[in-house]
Amino acid sequence: MRQYQIDPEKPVKLKKLDADAVGDWEGKKKAAQKQFKKLQKELADLQEILYAEQKRKVLIVLQAMDTGGKDGTIRSLLEKVNPQGVRIANFKVPSEMELAHDYLWRVHAAIPAKGEMVIFNRSQYEDVLVVRVHELVTKEVWKKRFDQINAFEKMLAEEGTTILKFYLHISKDEQKQRFLERLADPKKQWKFNPADLEERKLWDAYMDAYQDVLNKTSTAWAPWYAIPANHNWYRNLCVASIIVETLGSLQLKYPSPLQNSNQYIDFLNHEE
Numbered sequence: 001m002r003q004y005q006i007d008p009e010k011p012v013k014l015k016k017l018d019a020d021a022v023g024d025w026e027g028k029k030k031a032a033q034k035q036f037k038k039l040q041k042e043l044a045d046l047q048e049i050l051y052a053e054q055k056r057k058v059l060i061v062l063q064a065m066d067t068g069g070k071d072g073t074i075r076s077l078l079e080k081v082n083p084q085g086v087r088i089a090n091f092k093v094p095s096e097m098e099l100a101h102d103y104l105w106r107v108h109a110a111i112p113a114k115g116e117m118v119i120f121n122r123s124q125y126e127d128v129l130v131v132r133v134h135e136l137v138t139k140e141v142w143k144k145r146f147d148q149i150n151a152f153e154k155m156l157a158e159e160g161t162t163i164l165k166f167y168l169h170i171s172k173d174e175q176k177q178r179f180l181e182r183l184a185d186p187k188k189q190w191k192f193n194p195a196d197l198e199e200r201k202l203w204d205a206y207m208d209a210y211q212d213v214l215n216k217t218s219t220a221w222a223p224w225y226a227i228p229a230n231h232n233w234y235r236n237l238c239v240a241s242i243i244v245e246t247l248g249s250l251q252l253k254y255p256s257p258l259q260n261s262n263q264y265i266d267f268l269n270h271e272e
């Protein structure tokens with residue numbers, strides 16, 4: 001799965017990235033789903049230790065075009081995880097209060113505390129994506145943000161935060177199919193916003209902006225993964241594999257066992 005990690009030395013071209021790819025899992029959807037279920041359980045176990053340990057912090061950033069599958073990814077990833085110790089932070093159009101501060105202000109307030117795993121549904125990267133595409137600030141301003149974000153994430157990493165960033169890559173045609181599905185299903189229509197079609201018109205500008213984000217902000221301390229996301233089952237498998245492998249490498253540990261647990265057991269057994 002590491003094949004999807006962006007190496008800043010080898011800049012990625014999004015046009016060449018196949019959103020339909022399924023790696024070695026061609027024709028093996030059932031097996032992939034089975035493997036994903038195993039990973040869900042492993043993730044739940046790792047998160048339990050992360051929470052018990054109360055030392056490390058884990059930040060997972062999700063970015064995608066509309067219908068890209070951020071919500072579905074979050075739902076399936078966390079299906080078996082104990083909701084305590086996990087938090088989702090959504091970044092929407094900034095409030096007046098947020099706009100009155102620097103763009104990282106609201107982001108910093110949402111980062112994980114010790115023992116916590118936080119998923120960012122959109123993130124600081126909106127400030128070099130939508131903000132750039134809609135020219136909400138000048139180029140001079142957003143250009144500086146790549147370095148600023150790298151420095152911010154470096155500080156978080158040095159302070160004990162493990163950061164993983166996922167861009168879920170769908171094709172423009174897949175987005176059309178997903179919008180059509182939403183519109184055809186009364187139970188899904190609430191997810192549709194006519195403004196999404198205005199954004200769709202800006203697809204190429206968004207791809208340029210995403211490409212810059214991936215190539216300028218994938219670092220050793222906060223790598224980006226560009227995940228083929230036309231097939232939900234493959235997307236889930238990739239994201240879960242990378243998270244489980246990374247958490248596994250942290251060598252998380254339950255706190256040391258109590259020295260005097262026998263004393264407490266004795267006490268409880270001899271209660272009046």
Ligand code: ADP
Nearest residue numbers: 066070091092093094121122126127130131193
């Ligand atoms: P989602 O699409 O993630 O389910 P919404 O439909 O509420 O959630 O969309 C949130 C909107 O907020 C998106 O259009 C996104 O581009 C926008 N947004 C997020 N951050 C910013 C920002 N810093 N500046 C302007 N718009 C932003």
